[in-house]
Amino acid sequence: xxxxxxxxxxxxxxxxxxxxxxxxxxxxxxxxxxxxxxxxxxxxxxxxxxxxxxxxxxxxxxxxxxxxxxxxxxxxxxxxxxxxxxxxxxxxxxxxxxxxxxxxxxxxxxxxxxxxxxxxxxxxxxxxxxxxxxxxxxxxxxxxxxxxxxxxxxxxxxxxxxxxxxxxxxxxxxxxxxxxxxxxxxxxxxxxxxxxxxxxxxxxxxxxxxxxxxxxxxxxxxxxxxxxxxxxxxxxxxxxxxxxxxxxxxxxxxxxxxxxxxxxxxxxxxxxxxxxxxxxxxxxxxxxxxxxxxxxxxxxxxxxxxxxxxxxxxxxxxxxxxxxxxxxxxxxxxxxxxxxxxxxxxxxxxxxxxxxxxxxxxxxxxxxxxxxxxxxxxxxxxxxxxxxxxxxxxxxxxxxxxxxxxxxxxxxxxxxxxxxxxxxxxxxxxxxxxxxxxxxxxxxxxxxxxxxxxxxxxxxxxxxxxxxxxxxxxxxxxxxxxxxxxxxxxxxxxxxx
Numbered sequence: 162x163x164x165x166x167x168x169x170x171x172x173x174x175x176x177x178x179x180x181x182x183x184x185x186x187x188x189x190x191x192x193x194x195x196x197x198x199x200x201x202x203x204x205x206x207x208x209x210x211x212x213x214x215x216x217x218x219x220x221x222x223x224x225x226x227x228x229x230x231x232x233x234x235x236x237x238x239x240x241x242x243x244x245x246x247x248x249x250x251x252x253x254x255x256x257x258x259x260x261x262x263x264x265x266x267x268x269x270x271x272x273x274x275x276x277x278x279x280x281x282x283x284x285x286x287x288x289x290x291x292x293x294x295x296x297x298x299x300x301x302x303x304x305x306x307x308x309x310x311x312x313x314x315x316x317x318x319x320x321x322x323x324x325x326x327x328x329x330x331x332x333x334x335x336x337x338x339x340x341x342x343x344x345x346x347x348x349x350x351x352x353x354x355x356x357x358x359x360x361x362x363x364x365x366x367x368x369x370x371x372x373x374x375x376x377x378x379x380x381x382x383x384x385x386x387x388x389x390x391x392x393x394x395x396x397x398x399x400x401x402x403x404x405x406x407x408x409x410x411x412x413x414x415x416x417x418x419x420x421x422x423x424x425x426x427x428x429x430x431x432x433x434x435x436x437x438x439x440x441x442x443x444x445x446x447x448x449x450x451x452x453x454x455x456x457x458x459x460x461x462x463x464x465x466x467x468x469x470x471x472x473x474x475x476x477x478x479x480x481x482x483x484x485x486x487x488x489x490x491x492x493x494x495x496x497x498x499x500x501x502x503x504x505x506x507x508x509x510x511x512x513x514x515x516x517x518x519x520x521x522x523x524x525x526x527x528x529x530x531x532x533x534x535x536x537x538x539x540x541x542x543x544x545x546x547x548x549x550x551x552x553x554x555x556x557x558x559x560x561x562x563x564x565x566x567x568x569x570x571x572x573x574x575x576x577x578x579x580x581x582x583x584x585x586x587x588x589x590x591x592x593x594x595x596x597x598x599x600x601x602x603x604x605x606x607x608x609x610x611x612x613x614x615x616x617x618x619x620x621x622x623x624x625x626x627x628x629x630x631x632x633x634x635x636x637x638x639x640x641x642x643x644x645x646x647x648x649x650x651x652x653x654x655x656x657x658x
Contacts, residue, residue: 171239177201178243183255185331185339186248186353193335194424198277198486203592205240206333206409208233209402244332248357267433268475272482274424274431280486281335281421285414295418302419303426306342314347316382318389324348325393326400333401335420341430350456352390359383413571433475435460500551502532504542504565504585505558509535513556529553539564546593555585562626569595579628599629604636 166174177199185192196202211232219228229235258266285292315321324346331339343349359380366374374380408416439455440448448456465472503513517531534545539561546552546568557565562581566572569585570592576582582595618634620627 166235171235174201174236174239175243175246178240179247179250180243181240181332182244182247185244186255191335191338191424191427192244192332193330194274194277196332197335197420198280198489201236201240202335203409203588204233204236206402206405208237209333209398210406212399213403264433264471264475265478267431267435268478269482270431271428271433272479272484273486274428274482275479276483276486277335278421278425279483280490281417281424285417285421288418292414292418295415296422296425299419299422299424300426301422303423304429305426307427307429314351316348316351316386318385321348321352321386321389322393322396324352325390325395326397328352328390329394329397330401333398333405335424338427338430351386356383356387356390360387429462432462433479434465434472435462499526499529499553500532501529501554501556502534502552503556503558504534504536504545504561506537506560507535508533508558511558539567542568552587554587557583557585559626566595569593571595573597575600575632579632581626581628583626583629597629599626600633600636603630604633607633 177196180199181192181195184195193202196205216228216232219225219231255266288296324343327346328339328343331342340349340353343352360383363374363380363384366372405416438461442448465475501517503511505511511533514531514533521529521531534542534555536542536545542561542565562583565585566580566582569582571594572582573594573596576595576597579597579600581599582597583599584596586594586596588594620630620634
């Protein structure tokens with residue numbers, strides 16, 4: 162569902178696209194990590210997944226407005242527009258600093274990635290054995306890629322298409338640097354330096370009316386290469402996003418643990434203290450790109466002298482990078498007034514609004530507010546999502562505990578098992594996740610009153626709350642009778658006495 166955005170929101174998205182584009186160009190830095198930290202990673206994946214059969218049907222039928230909404234095109238255009246613009250603006254500034262202040266730039270990047278690992282891990286939740294194994298797998302893959310030996314340049318168009326698919330993965334896989342992968346594949350200079358320079362040269366000549374460049378076989382060769390590379394990148398964005406969307410939905414914790422591990426393992430790629438190894442021919446003569454620059458082949462890492470003044474400055478930039486990520490996190494948490502509320506029908510009787518408003522005052526959370534969303538039909542909930550800014554969480558009461566699930570992106574395991582939610586969290590990534598706290602509340606309330614002779618229970622009702630109670634009583638191992646029981650509850654939880 163496409164969100165309503167203010168001009169400021171659109172501007173911020175464009176700037177985030179600039180940051181991601183600049184990161185994508187630098188070998189060792191992942192644009193995907195930038196998108197994760199800046200909070201638009203999951204919406205990015207979600208949007209690319211919308212480029213599917215249904216989207217093409219809308220396009221073919223000429224239903225352009227519906228196509229625009231369905232594919233979340235506004236978001237994609239702002240992010241990708243910023244990313245492409247970055248290549249001809251922010252990236253040029255970054256190139257300058259990499260040329261004259263290389264150690265400090267890499268130190269800054271290193272610090273930001275360390276900060277990013279903390280940023281992602283702090284909201285991960287509970288760690289179990291399976292998640293630690295996934296983390297270890299991610300670290301191993303990241304370390305392995307860091308120390309691979311690069312291949313030689315290959316301009317075969319099928320291989321170039323494959324490079325597009327793999328190279329763009331840095332945008333969709335946090336921790337994976339597409340530029341560094343292209344160095345390992347031997348085609349970084351061919352695809353991101355020589356071909357781009359030829360493309361800009363051809364555009365420049367066409368603008369001034371010189372069409373003879375289109376008859377130059379060398380330039381046509383590079384134009385074919387960059388066209389195939391672009392096609393591979395587009396195919397890679399869509400296909401990888403579909404795969405990621407599938408696995409994130411089903412194994413969210415495992416995938417995020419692997420991503421955190423992968424970013425940690427790939428820190429070796431951006432280790433600040435390294436010597437650049439340039440490519441040479443059989444006579445040890447440096448190989449040059451079309452602009453006369455030396456071609457980077459790999460990096461040799463080393464441990465610096467701690468007492469060196471340059472090293473101390475580099476360490477300062479490491480902490481500066483970490484501080485920047487922490488500042489982004491702090492700003493993200495503090496900049497918005499958070500809105501919470503209760504979703505239900507004819508809920509003027511509820512004391513929730515007064516209770517939470519008083520609670521916010523006592524806790525000095527004066528920017529937060531709690532409102533009632535009293536709606537007559539569940540379809541009105543979509544309007545609440547679109548029009549209400551700064552929503553952080555919603556409690557759900559009768560009769561919408563089951564109906565609201567159709568609007569949610571994720572459910573926790575308990576809510577999924579029960580088939581009802583009473584709490585919705587609006588995540589930083591723009592997703593709606595449903596929980597059921599009725600189970601915990603009921604279980605903790607009834608346990609003090611249970612005796613050894615209590616073996617059976619009677620539940621009056623068959624709605625969302627009754628499902629939660631049945632689930633809790635099943636955990637306590639009581640036999641259950643329901644008044645107006647449903648077949649679903651019978652099959653799922655009950656042993657009828």
